[in-house]
Amino acid sequence: MSSPPPVIHRGLAGVVVDTTEISTVLQETNSLTYRGYPVQELAARRSFEEVAHLLWYGELPDADQLRDFQARERALRPLDRTTSELFARLPATCHPMDVLRTAVSFLGAEDPTEDDGSLTANRAKSMTLLAKLPTLVAADQRRRRGLGPIPPDPGLGYAENFFHMCFGTVPDPDAVRCFEISLTLYAEHSFNASTFTARVVTSTLSDLYSAVTAAIGALKGPLHGGANEAVMHMLDEIDDPERAEDWLDEALAAQRKIMGFGHRVYKNGDSRVPIMQNALDLLVARAADPETTRRATLHAALRHAVLKRKGIHPNLDYPAGLAYRLMGFDTPTFTPIFVMSRITGWTAHISEQLAHNTLIRPLASYAGPGQRAVPAAVG
Numbered sequence: 001m002s003s004p005p006p007v008i009h010r011g012l013a014g015v016v017v018d019t020t021e022i023s024t025v026l027q028e029t030n031s032l033t034y035r036g037y038p039v040q041e042l043a044a045r046r047s048f049e050e051v052a053h054l055l056w057y058g059e060l061p062d063a064d065q066l067r068d069f070q071a072r073e074r075a076l077r078p079l080d081r082t083t084s085e086l087f088a089r090l091p092a093t094c095h096p097m098d099v100l101r102t103a104v105s106f107l108g109a110e111d112p113t114e115d116d117g118s119l120t121a122n123r124a125k126s127m128t129l130l131a132k133l134p135t136l137v138a139a140d141q142r143r144r145r146g147l148g149p150i151p152p153d154p155g156l157g158y159a160e161n162f163f164h165m166c167f168g169t170v171p172d173p174d175a176v177r178c179f180e181i182s183l184t185l186y187a188e189h190s191f192n193a194s195t196f197t198a199r200v201v202t203s204t205l206s207d208l209y210s211a212v213t214a215a216i217g218a219l220k221g222p223l224h225g226g227a228n229e230a231v232m233h234m235l236d237e238i239d240d241p242e243r244a245e246d247w248l249d250e251a252l253a254a255q256r257k258i259m260g261f262g263h264r265v266y267k268n269g270d271s272r273v274p275i276m277q278n279a280l281d282l283l284v285a286r287a288a289d290p291e292t293t294r295r296a297t298l299h300a301a302l303r304h305a306v307l308k309r310k311g312i313h314p315n316l317d318y319p320a321g322l323a324y325r326l327m328g329f330d331t332p333t334f335t336p337i338f339v340m341s342r343i344t345g346w347t348a349h350i351s352e353q354l355a356h357n358t359l360i361r362p363l364a365s366y367a368g369p370g371q372r373a374v375p376a377a378v379g
């Protein structure tokens with residue numbers, strides 16, 4: 001008697017593959033907690049550095065722990081000569097996610113930390129990446145504008161320093177706060193595709209830099225982190241708020257995916273969107289210029305049209321894309337900013353995977369030709 005055909009879970013949809021203590025996404029209540037704390041409260045009351053500490057160590061830092069965390073992060077921000085040279089050799093036209101993927105791989109080759117896979121060694125590597133990623137992202141954005149890098153300022157916090165390295169100035173506290181909120185919201189989201197990629201690589205007992213390099217590759221795709229950039233291209237393409245509905249009809253008729261909408265886990269709205277939308281509304285109100293108002297009107301018109309036509313809600317990438325534009329970042333910088341934040345979640349998961357490791361190796365149901373004889377060689 002033959003066994004029943006296996007149940008196939010395409011895309012691992014609905015499959016629970018492990019436990020985690022880092023975060024939970026509850027689709028029923030549209031809620032998200034990091035180590036038990038609601039992300040809304042963390043975004044409202046805590047800095048991104050505190051959130052990073054929470055994700056890595058399981059608890060929010062006390063004053064001494066925060067000072068120590070900040071001192072270590074600030075000291076590691078500068079790039080060494082060889083990394084700067086490598087960076088300069090990459091074509092200025094290459095996508096910044098390719099720059100990050102290459103740079104992280106290179107940092108791994110250079111890192112003198114003994115690669116024993118211990119928690120201590122991995123925490124040191126995680127801090128190195130947290131500190132250096134913004135320096136790379138900022139230098140790359142300036143390079144696209146034909147400008148030289150601005151060195152990090154150890155007197156500034158993580159978010160402020162990023163603005164300083166991008167533009168040579170730090171905007172008013174409201175804009176910095178909106179950016180910091182986006183970093184907190186992007187930091188962690190359970191077993192999403194890039195985090196799962198990092199866990200798969202880690203499960204082979206490979207090293208942290210390899211896992212992060214692979215995760216950057218997974219995040220780049222427009223069905224995942226690349227969507228924040230794709231949202232901006234889409235809004236640029238539509239351009240006119242009056243065109244939103246017609247554009248949507250044409251896009252749906254052409255079976256296009258509407259970027260920044262839909263989610264594998266949340267079917268009634270992404271828990272992070274209201275917080276990011278509030279931040280975006282604040283940026284729009286501050287700008288108070290006709291072009292920003294027009295963009296915000298288009299953004300809202302498309303959101304309403306997608307909900308009306310398809311019943312699909314926006315995900316975090318939808319408000320984040322436009323918010324980053326209003327903060328002055330160029331579109332190719334959007335997904336790298338996601339990396340600057342998600343490095344915290346990825347590396348927390350790498351440590352967790354190692355603490356209870358099992359090789360991740362699912363099965364597939366074979367659907368190819370039946371067994372056949374190899375024909376004689378030709379000639």
Ligand SMILES: CC(=O)SCCNC(=O)CCNC(=O)[C@H](O)C(C)(C)COP(=O)(O)OP(=O)(O)OC[C@H]1O[C@@H](n2cnc3c(N)ncnc32)[C@H](O)[C@@H]1OP(=O)(O)O
Pocket residue numbers: 011222223224225227256257258259260261262263264265310312315316317
């Ligand atoms: C931070 C993040 O990574 S959030 C995700 C960012 N990605 C995007 O914004 C890209 C656009 N969105 C999508 O492609 C999808 O919603 C995904 C990939 C995020 C989730 O996909 P899945 O969980 O596989 O949902 P699935 O694709 O099965 O969608 C269910 C239905 O809604 C439709 N749908 C879902 N999202 C969209 C969308 N953005 N545009 C148009 N239709 C959509 C699907 O076509 C499908 O319709 P059907 O049942 O008639 O075939």
Ligand SMILES: O=C([O-])CC(=O)C(=O)O
Pocket residue numbers: 186188189191192193224263264265315316
């Ligand atoms: O959870 C997911 O599938 C995608 C996502 O929203 C994230 O990684 O932040």
